[in-house]
Amino acid sequence: MSITLPQKFVSFFESWKSKHIYQIFITEALLFFILYLVFTSAAALMESSAYNLSGGKSPDELKQMLVNGSADQAQEFLSQLKGFFLLFVAIIIALPTFFIFSYSLVQAYNWNFLLNKALTRKNYWRWNGLNLAVLLSLAVYLLVVLLIKFILSLTIPEGNFSYLLNLILSIIFIIVFFYYLFLVHYHFVQHHKIWISIAAPFQYLKQQLSNLSWSFLFSFLTLVLLSLLQMGINWLFNLPEKLSLGINVMFFLFYLAWLRVYVLRVVEEKHS
Secondary structure: OOOOHHHHHHHHHHHHOHHHHHHHHHHHHHHHHHHOOOOOHHHHHHHOOOOOHHHHHHOOOHHHHHHOOOHHHHHHHHHHHHHHHHHHHHHHHHHHHHHHHHHHHHHHHHHHHHHHOOOHHHHHHHHHHHHHHHHHHHHHHHHHHHHHHHHHHOOOEEEEEEEHHHHHHHHHHHHHHHHHHHHHHHHHHHHHHHHHHHHHHHHHHHHOHHHHHHHHHHHHHHHHHHHHHHHHHHHHOOOOOHHHHHHHHHHHHHHHHHHHHHHHHHHHHHHH
């Protein structure tokens, strides 16, 4: 049965009433806060270790110390440099690993919660594999986006129109990616098959292009309105840069929490 346009409007407005939005937003915001603390702490640790290694000396002063210093000084410096290198390697390995594990846990929890499914340890590890596959898809997608923007930059002169077009395309590209991501996650909860889930959104798009087009338009307009609201708040209160950035991030996380619920609603309405 086809969904009429008035029903699509009703579905859009009804999606904002879902209490799931707030639970998802809280878990996503908590994840962001934890990741922020972990990454900034790692950066501070590296900075502190680099300072201890150099002793506050400039590169030229370190060079002079190694050239003119004693063998014991050089040996001590090399020993400290080895420790710094090992710390650097450990952080480079630990940070992406922690990101994937924690991000996968939050996504698995949210999607199993939305679809009333049980999250098992086995399924959780599959989520890690899925998100690594999504990263590969994202890399390809970014290359396509950069190519499109590069071609447009060569064909359209710089100016207000070029700036506006680039802004609109950026919003569209962002929403397209998250539609794809949420459809992947939706299908993965159903089947727990990584590559089938990666390909599933393309099949769904082929079958339900008209239905998705309207929901995409609503999602686009919503993000534009939220962006204007952010700009208005920043302009009205003249907020400090870091506070403004934090508010913008929270707005975007709330938008993604709603978008996840809305995409799920659109998909399941068509299946009902």
